[in-house]
Amino acid sequence: MVSVVSLKEIRTNYEEYAKVLEKRYLPGYLSTLRRLKKLDASWRENLKKLNELRRKKNELSRRIAKGERGLLTKSKKVSSGIERLNEKVRKMEKEMWEYLKLLPNWLDERVPIGPDESYSEPVRYWGRPKVWKEHLKEFERQTKGKVKYELIDWEPLHHYDLVREFNLVEMEKASEIAGSRFYFEKGELVFLDLTLSLYAMDFFRKKGFNNVLITPYMMRRKVEERIAHMDTFIDALYSTKEDDLILIPSSEHPICALYKDCTFRERELPLRIVAWSPAFRREAGAHGKDTKGIFRTHQFHKVELHSITTLDEDREELEFMVGVVEEFMQGLRIPYRVVILPSGDMDKRALIQYDIEGWFPRQGKYRELGSYATMGCWVSEKINTKVNRKGRREFVANLYGTGCATQRTLLAMLVNNYNPKRQAIKLPEALTKYVGFREIRKEE
Incomplete structure (x- = not known):
């Protein structure tokens, strides 16, 4: 379709x-x-x-x-x-x-119909989440008793309290300097930020996303208008009036623009790309949500996955992309679930959209770590990206996915690997060879 x-x-x-x-x-x-x-x-x-x-x-x-x-x-x-x-x-x-x-895209027949995230359809779960006894009843209701868990009787730390107690962020001074939802990273968290980004780029490159990019951090507005659904995104964008540039909300947008007016040979597809960039979002529609901590901020680092393929192979490519990111999350020991977003809560450009949601013990819920979707030819028709196939020039399908939203992924990794008895956070083995230390201990 x-x-x-x-x-x-x-x-x-x-x-x-x-x-x-x-x-x-x-x-x-x-x-x-x-x-x-x-x-x-x-x-x-x-x-x-x-x-x-x-x-x-x-x-x-x-x-x-x-x-x-x-x-x-x-x-x-x-x-x-x-x-x-x-x-x-x-x-x-x-x-x-x-x-x-x-005008939004069509809908895939598998998309559940519903107005908000409460209608999301769980596809699968991974890991044994630590469930605080106070959250057990609600957890079993949410998961319908299908998920094995580790019951804990100690109150887990909220991600906001954890990074503060371990002296990993400075929020108050950042707020004085730049406003709310900005932050300083400190100490080990700085190295983890850089390390996780490097590890993610390396991991996904080895999994077949071997076109490696760092994109421009800004785009001309007239280019952005052909790629984003501006009616949705306009309030999320930072812009410069003098040059009519916008700060990118995701490297997905300049990646799409890179292939404007491009025609591929069929054997060149699927084209798989991994890119690193900062992302900038005003979060204008998030008033009152996650006001503390670094879960929802105006700037963050992100490793983005992008695939360009034929229209009849985009569903298979989407499953491949989600599967690769699941393997990445498993290496970080983050319990998660995969859901299909409902019709009223998904990207207006998407035919179907998955989210991977990581477990946060103190909040007692799975929370979004990344989104994955095929847009069909919604974008390629606007920017004229095609493939020569069977003697015809056809529009391609664009797919996007969050390889690693660094700050959110770090939070999920930290809260799920925290040991209250030792007052320490054990790092996943996948990162230790990059970062040079095995755990973070609370300062005396």
Whole structure:
């Protein structure tokens, strides 16, 4: 299934697509769809008139060239009509493009229908989470008794308290300097940040994501508008007014832009990319959520996975991507679950979206560590990325996935490997050869 970014799709599948908007709980977009349909009909009518005037102009030019007299005034009048109508048609095309950018993708048949994350569908679990006795009843309700766990009678530390007690972050001074949701990393956490990023890049490169990038940290807004769903993302973006640049919310966006107007040979796909970058998000819609600690911040480091493949192989590629990230999480000893996000809580560009959620003992819940989705050709149609296949040029599928959101992953790793008796955090063996120490001990 392809993305509904073409007028042809809207004309032929209008009612079916309207149902998709309802399933996505986007009633406001139905009016956008209706306006676009009406505008499209008017555009086609005016385009027909424009083509008829052009035909008349060509006929008059032919007759004038043969020496017929008395046609110049008529020819000028037709030319004036062409100019006016052409301007009207171009204006309508620009307006239609603005509407098309707003329209979300189709939905895969496996997507659960529901308005929010409570309708997420668990696919599988991994690990034995430490469950505080106060959370046991709710945990068993959430997991329906399908997950083996380690029951603990001591109260686990919240991730915010853990990094403070181990003197790994400075939040108050950072807030004075830059505002809320900014932070200083300190001591061992600095080395863990750099180490985890390096380990993740190395791990995913060895798993087949062998096109390695560090992307620009900024993008031109007009480029971003062809890749992001701006109606959703506009409040999340930092921007510079002088240069009309935005600070990237994810390296996924410049990765897509890198292949604008590119045509692949079929044997070059799937193209698998791993990239490191900082990410910048205003978190304007997160008022009151995770105000303490470094779980939800305005800047963080991120290793991003990206695949470009054919439209009929994107589901298989998505499963491969998720499986590789699961293996990465297992190496860090983070208990997690994989869920399919419901229709009302997923990326508007995505056909289907998975989240990997890590276990946080003090909060007694699984929390998002990364998202994974195929966008079909929603982006490639906008930036003209194609593949030569069987004698035809077809749009490609773009898939994205969080290889490692460094700060969130570090928090999940720290809280799940904390030993209260020893007042120490044991590091996963996967990291010790990179970082040079095996544990973090609380300062006396």
